[in-house]
Amino acid sequence: MATKSSLNWRDKLHEIIYEADTPTGKGFDVVLLILILVSVLFVMIETVSGMPGYVYDYLYYGEWVITIFFTLEYIARIVTVKRPSSYIFSFYGIIDFLSTIPLYLSFILVGSNVLLTVRALRLLRVFRILKITRYVGESNKLKKALNDSRPKIFVFLFAVLIISIIAGTLMYLVEGSESGFRSIPISVYWCIVTLTTVGFGDIHPITPIGQFIAAIIMIMGYGIIAVPTGIVSAEYSKASKKDTDDKDYVHVNTHACRNCGALKHRDDADFCHRCGASLNAEEF
Numbered sequence: 001m002a003t004k005s006s007l008n009w010r011d012k013l014h015e016i017i018y019e020a021d022t023p024t025g026k027g028f029d030v031v032l033l034i035l036i037l038v039s040v041l042f043v044m045i046e047t048v049s050g051m052p053g054y055v056y057d058y059l060y061y062g063e064w065v066i067t068i069f070f071t072l073e074y075i076a077r078i079v080t081v082k083r084p085s086s087y088i089f090s091f092y093g094i095i096d097f098l099s100t101i102p103l104y105l106s107f108i109l110v111g112s113n114v115l116l117t118v119r120a121l122r123l124l125r126v127f128r129i130l131k132i133t134r135y136v137g138e139s140n141k142l143k144k145a146l147n148d149s150r151p152k153i154f155v156f157l158f159a160v161l162i163i164s165i166i167a168g169t170l171m172y173l174v175e176g177s178e179s180g181f182r183s184i185p186i187s188v189y190w191c192i193v194t195l196t197t198v199g200f201g202d203i204h205p206i207t208p209i210g211q212f213i214a215a216i217i218m219i220m221g222y223g224i225i226a227v228p229t230g231i232v233s234a235e236y237s238k239a240s241k242k243d244t245d246d247k248d249y250v251h252v253n254t255h256a257c258r259n260c261g262a263l264k265h266r267d268d269a270d271f272c273h274r275c276g277a278s279l280n281a282e283e284f
Contacts, residue, residue, distance in 0.1 A: 011258075014080040017073070018256035032073070039066045040120050067103045074100055082277075086260045095121045145235035152231050160224060164191045167217055175210045179203070195221040 019025040042059045045051075074096050078084045087093045099118045168188030175181040180203040181190065190203045194217045205211050256262070259277035271278055 010080050013076055014256070014258060017077055017080060035066050035069060036120070039063065039070075042066075063103060067100060070096070070100050080258075082259045141236060141239040144239050145232055148235040148238075149228075149231045153228055156227055156231070160195065163220070164188050164195060167191045167213065171205065171210060171213060174213065175205050175207060179206045179210065181205075191217060194218060195224055197221045197225065 015022060016024045016028050042063050046056060046059050077087055077093075077096070081087055088097070095118065099121070102118075165184075165188055168191040169184050171191065172181045172184050172187040175187075181187045186203070193200055194214060197218070205214050257272040257275065257277055257279065259272060260275040262272055262274040269279055
């Protein structure tokens, strides 16, 4: 890797913003996380009524200071990469953009500054600071398990929807509007609430037959809740048996590719695993 003295301002800025392996990079991310927490706290406090007027003024000015900092950070992230679109349309790029514009939109749309709470999602960057590669690997396994479980879960949810329509229609015929089952959609709503064991209590059967059907639906609800969990758990167990994924995260760092923004490179890597660009700043 190139020495710090040989790096230009873009390389130095890229190292500070995108990497948490260096003291300056880690310090920048820590400051960033603190500002995110403070910003979310400001937005939460602004919704509390009854405080002196000057408190809201201070919160407003403080939010503008933080927003300007995040705006400059967003611009800096764009100018320090060769392909800005790789950051702009990435997960963090979209979150950074959405967490920056609400205060500017407040000049046009009243109350849009409340959307600033989306900044809490940026706290996910703490994984880069702490370098918890073990948990990153586990999260990738969970993501893969959820993706593999998606077709089965969709089929299961479709079956639950069919059961809810059938049971809701039956309850509409048995109970009628006298018990609150005024229409089939309302009856289906009651069935879904009952199946999920939520039980708002706004509608309930009063006839013996309706109560018997409701009891069956309640019992089914316990089994229905366990099915998606079992599907995902089975897929997660399969993913855990594959050691190849674990080996990819044994020796990784937070070095980001200047070309495409890819992370999770090995410590001894010279080229990006996604686009093939050199990870050496001088060669780049």
